[in-house]
Amino acid sequence: MNELLLKSAAELSELLQAGTITSVELTQASLDRIEALNPKLHAFLYVDHEGALATAKQVDEDRAAGKTMHPLAGIPIAVKDNIVTRGIPTTAASKILEGWRPPYDATVIVKIKQAGLPIVGKTNLDEFAMGSSTEHSAFGPTRNPWDTDRIPGGSGGGSAAAVGAFMVPLALGTDTGGSIRQPAAVTGTVGFKPTYGNVSRFGAIAMASSLDQIGPVTRTVRDAAMLQELISGHDVHDSTSLDQPVADLVGAVNAGTTAAKDPAKPLAGLKVGLVKEMEGEGYAEGVLKSFHEAVAELEKLGAETTTLSAPSFKYALGAYYLIMPAEVSSNLARFDGMRYGVRVEPTEGPVTAETVMRASRAAGFGDEAKRRIILGTHVLSAGYADQFYTSALRVRTLVQQDLAKMFSQVDVVVSPTSPTVAFKFGEKTNDPMAMYLNDIATIPANLAGSPAISLPSGLSDGLPVGFQILAPIGEDARAYRVAAALEEGLGGSLASQCPAASWEEK
Numbered sequence: 134m135n136e137l138l139l140k141s142a143a144e145l146s147e148l149l150q151a152g153t154i155t156s157v158e159l160t161q162a163s164l165d166r167i168e169a170l171n172p173k174l175h176a177f178l179y180v181d182h183e184g185a186l187a188t189a190k191q192v193d194e195d196r197a198a199g200k201t202m203h204p205l206a207g208i209p210i211a212v213k214d215n216i217v218t219r220g221i222p223t224t225a226a227s228k229i230l231e232g233w234r235p236p237y238d239a240t241v242i243v244k245i246k247q248a249g250l251p252i253v254g255k256t257n258l259d260e261f262a263m264g265s266s267t268e269h270s271a272f273g274p275t276r277n278p279w280d281t282d283r284i285p286g287g288s289g290g291g292s293a294a295a296v297g298a299f300m301v302p303l304a305l306g307t308d309t310g311g312s313i314r315q316p317a318a319v320t321g322t323v324g325f326k327p328t329y330g331n332v333s334r335f336g337a338i339a340m341a342s343s344l345d346q347i348g349p350v351t352r353t354v355r356d357a358a359m360l361q362e363l364i365s366g367h368d369v370h371d372s373t374s375l376d377q378p379v380a381d382l383v384g385a386v387n388a389g390t391t392a393a394k395d396p397a398k399p400l401a402g403l404k405v406g407l408v409k410e411m412e413g414e415g416y417a418e419g420v421l422k423s424f425h426e427a428v429a430e431l432e433k434l435g436a437e438t439t440t441l442s443a444p445s446f447k448y449a450l451g452a453y454y455l456i457m458p459a460e461v462s463s464n465l466a467r468f469d470g471m472r473y474g475v476r477v478e479p480t481e482g483p484v485t486a487e488t489v490m491r492a493s494r495a496a497g498f499g500d501e502a503k504r505r506i507i508l509g510t511h512v513l514s515a516g517y518a519d520q521f522y523t524s525a526l527r528v529r530t531l532v533q534q535d536l537a538k539m540f541s542q543v544d545v546v547v548s549p550t551s552p553t554v555a556f557k558f559g560e561k562t563n564d565p566m567a568m569y570l571n572d573i574a575t576i577p578a579n580l581a582g583s584p585a586i587s588l589p590s591g592l593s594d595g596l597p598v599g600f601q602i603l604a605p606i607g608e609d610a611r612a613y614r615v616a617a618a619l620e621e622g623l624g625g626s627l628a629s630q631c632p633a634a635s636w637e638e639k
Contacts, residue, residue: 135162141302141351142303145208155207156206159208164182175257176275176295177255178270178291181221184252185254188249192251205359211255212242212255213256216242216305217238218252222234223255225258225338230338230497239333239336241333241347241364242336256295256304258292259312265312265568267284267286267316268558269499274558279297284556289306289324292305293317297633305360311579313325317550318550318598319599321589325612327609328609335368341461344453344580358617365380366379381610382613386613389616389618390621398435399618403436403437405437405544405547407546411574412548417554417593419594423549426590430619441546452532460509462505462508462509469490469494471486474493479492588619592630
């Protein structure tokens with residue numbers, strides 16, 4: 134493997150700015166590795182060789198001409214395939230959108246292009262981001278670079294696997310109930326779900342609009358901060374976008390390292406809350422062991438820890454799996470073969486609008502998408518909305534109140550990101566409830582709109598374990614500061630221990 138691909142985006146940025154390497158050289162190395170490994174991992178659904186190299190060439194010319202460049206200019210990036218890219222296929226890993234080439238770019242893509250990051254391709258996901266394993270992609274699953282017999286998490290398993298396998302240093306994902314953080318946890322990468330509204334959702338194919346959020350997938354906390362700063366900011370095209378200045382996230386990372394603080398106690402005075410409801414039954418022993426070792430490291434760094442209770446968290450999973458399908462049912466109604474999506478005409482009987490819609494949706498959607506559409510339609514139907522949907526919204530309010538109460542006592546809340554390490558393919562495919570339980574620790578942040586990051590805390594049985602840090606709404610920088618200190622305290626990025634680091638491109 135080209136040694137450049139082992140470096141972080143921050144390190145590559147320094148080399149590019151110094152003129153030690155070119156973007157064309159780096160981008161070609163990324164494309165070569167994707168070509169060699171994608172048949173094995175299936176992280177990418179589409180690779181844009183020409184477009185990526187054209188961007189890289191332009192960046193090199195602009196830099197040589199002395200133009201002011203963004204620090205990440207010239208660094209390859211991958212994009213989850215539910216974020217629209219003009220002229221490049223965007224399928225949401227669904228047959229119903231197969232071959233669609235959008236006529237516009239998502240706001241985050243506009244920002245990435247303006248900054249000069251070559252987009253090397255679109256990554257695999259569970260269909261319309263519905264899943265925790267990337268087994269529900271209409272185009273086949275993605276494999277975990279730590280063990281190719283195991284899942285890479287979901288729904289953003291493609292982005293996490295691409296970063297974890299050193300195909301790219303940066304990727305974008307979306308997080309509705311943990312779809313950035315849970316894949317990061319099981320692939321030994323870093324994933325951040327920003328405060329709801331900090332990053333524009335314009336151009337992200339909606340799954341559940343009140344929960345979805347675009348965010349970074351990287352191998353280090355610093356890289357995540359650099360990428361999130363780039364894609365953040367108010368957007369008039371997104372009515373939920375927050376009109377406030379972009380936080381200094383890289384500065385927060387600097388503040389969290391020992392170089393900027395007392396080397397012995399960089400987190401002195403920080404109050405950390407452990408959630409009683411996020412441990413115990415359902416959490417693997419190895420996961421809890423790694424979690425508590427990371428908590429002990431926080432204490433060594435000067436943090437004070439206390440255990441708190443959030444009674445509503447016991448009901449968060451159930452509430453999420455009522456609210457989310459209800460919004461899915463509404464958002465996916467447009468994909469009917471008449472307005473959007475593949476058109477399939479019935480082979481028997483009359484060809485009417487109703488029969489075309491029925492045939493198109495039956496052929497275009499996979500089982501998990503159909504399951505959630507049906508469930509969402511049911512909970513919104515007359516006679517059931519108050520019993521299910523309205524009750525779930527009440528629980529959501531309780532989750533928000535419990536988090537607010539905890540944040541009145543502590544600065545951040547921590548938990549394992551996922552209750553288990555990566556499981557093997559097929560283990561939970563036929564048991565939706567077992568699959569849904571993978572999101573039990575990540576869902577509260579989405580229900581509340583809070584920022585949350587997952588970073589590796591160690592290994593259990595040779596597989597990565599994720600450590601989650603939640604901060605109050607709008608305090609993304611605080612989460613980054615704590616994560617940076619913990620990452621350094623634990624010895625840095627876990628990525629170099631991934632077996633993919635030694636895979637040769639043959």
